[in-house]
Structures are given as C-alpha cells and as structure tokens.
Amino acid sequence: DQQVKQNSPSLSVQEGRISILNCDYTNSMFDYFLWYKKYPAEGPTFLISISSIKDKNEDGRFTVFLNKSAKHLSLHIVPSQPGDSAVYFCAAPYPLYDSARQLTFGSGTQLTVLP
Amino acid sequence: NAGVTQTPKFQVLKTGQSMTLQCAQDMNHEYMSWYRQDPGMGLRLIHYSVGAGITDQGEVPNGYNVSRSTTEDFPLRLLSAAPSQTSVYFCASRVREQANTEAFFGQGTRLTVV
Numbered sequence: 001d002q003q004v005k006q007n008s009p010s011l012s013v014q015e016g017r018i019s020i021l022n023c024d025y026t027n028s029m030f031d032y033f034l035w036y037k038k039y040p041a042e043g044p045t046f047l048i049s050i051s052s053i054k055d056k057n058e059d060g061r062f063t064v065f066l067n068k069s070a071k072h073l074s075l076h077i078v079p080s081q082p083g084d085s086a087v088y089f090c091a092a093p094y095p096l097y098d099s100a101r102q103l104t105f106g107s108g109t110q111l112t113v114l115p
Numbered sequence: 116n117a118g119v120t121q122t123p124k125f126q127v128l129k130t131g132q133s134m135t136l137q138c139a140q141d142m143n144h145e146y147m148s149w150y151r152q153d154p155g156m157g158l159r160l161i162h163y164s165v166g167a168g169i170t171d172q173g174e175v176p177n178g179y180n181v182s183r184s185t186t187e188d189f190p191l192r193l194l195s196a197a198p199s200q201t202s203v204y205f206c207a208s209r210v211r212e213q214a215n216t217e218a219f220f221g222q223g224t225r226l227t228v229v
Contacts, residue, residue, distance in 0.1 A: 002157075
C-alpha cells in the first residue's frame, strides 16, 4: 500500500498562472519530504524539500507547504513556465527508524504548462 | 563531474535471458539504490546498498540480484528476465552523513522483455 499518494495523474495550467501539485501521506511519523522533477528520457532531479518542523519552504518560483494535521503537502509554482512541463514526484524517507532509509515515492503528476 | 552513469540506455531481452544493468557514480557516495518506474506506480525500490559489501532488499526485489564490491559501482542483475520486468530502471546515490539528503539519479535504462 502506497504511503505517499499523488491522486492527480495530470494537471494543465496556462503559462504565467499558478500550478499546485498535491501529495498526501498516510504515516504521521514521516519527518521529511522531497519533490523531484522528471523530464522524458531523463532521471528525476531534486527540486525542493521540507522538514516536518516547518510548514513552508520557498525557493524562487517554487514553494512547498506542509499541513501535518491533514497529512498533506503541496508544491506551488508561480509563475508557471512551459519549461516546467514535467512529471513531479513527491517522496519521503522510509523506514523512519533506519538511518539508511531510502525514498518512497508517490505515483507522480504530469504537469503541462500551456503557452 | 559525470554524477550517476547508467548503461545501457535501452535493452531488449527475450524471456529467460539474463543481463546486468550497470551503474557507476563518481561522487564518493556511500548510499546507492535501484528503482523501477512503471506507469501509475511511481518509483519503487528494488535493492539498495549503504556501502561496499553491504546490500539489502527494497520493496520489489524478486528476480533481481545486486552486489557492491566498490563504492563506485552497483550493478543490477536480472537472473531470468520476465515480461513483468519490462520497465524503466533508475540508479541513485546519496551521501551518508545526513539521512535526509536528496538522491542523485542516473538517466535510466529502458528495458523491454519480449
């Protein structure tokens, strides 16, 4: 059973508008989250992360919000650009008790930014 | 700095054949891992290693074998290929010092088993 879920397989947004990608998780003990971006025929690349002690982290056009009570995080891209068109994965390190913990990923959301 | 390098980029196998997917990193990262990406399922962990000589199973290890004889290399072996192993495979590495550091991924190997 997936512990990190992305329920929207795709999202289309007009250039210049805001893109909001959502991610839900089931384990309230997760303490760190990462977002990855993936272009076709390339490997995923790290985009932004957030620790559970924060509720927001910002890096340029990208902001991640964490709502621990709802077990929900979202990635905001403002303004969206055509080059942002990619698959976005959210991920969390697991298992929590293991210092060598690996990443568990959501199923991804394909973002298409229309010119 | 090459980062994480995977070879080959594409491969077609017949059912029952064996092969090795190569992964090498030049960042001196202790942790390395293999994932497979399938439509609608994200990336799933196959095997991982926390250092030379140490490997462990991930979420979907059946049908795959790994070894880690050096820090740089982490090959993934398919023992007897099956159509269910048709997928895109990604190798990743990250530093050991912090458990929450991001992983660096290779460009992937697209495998088709017929």
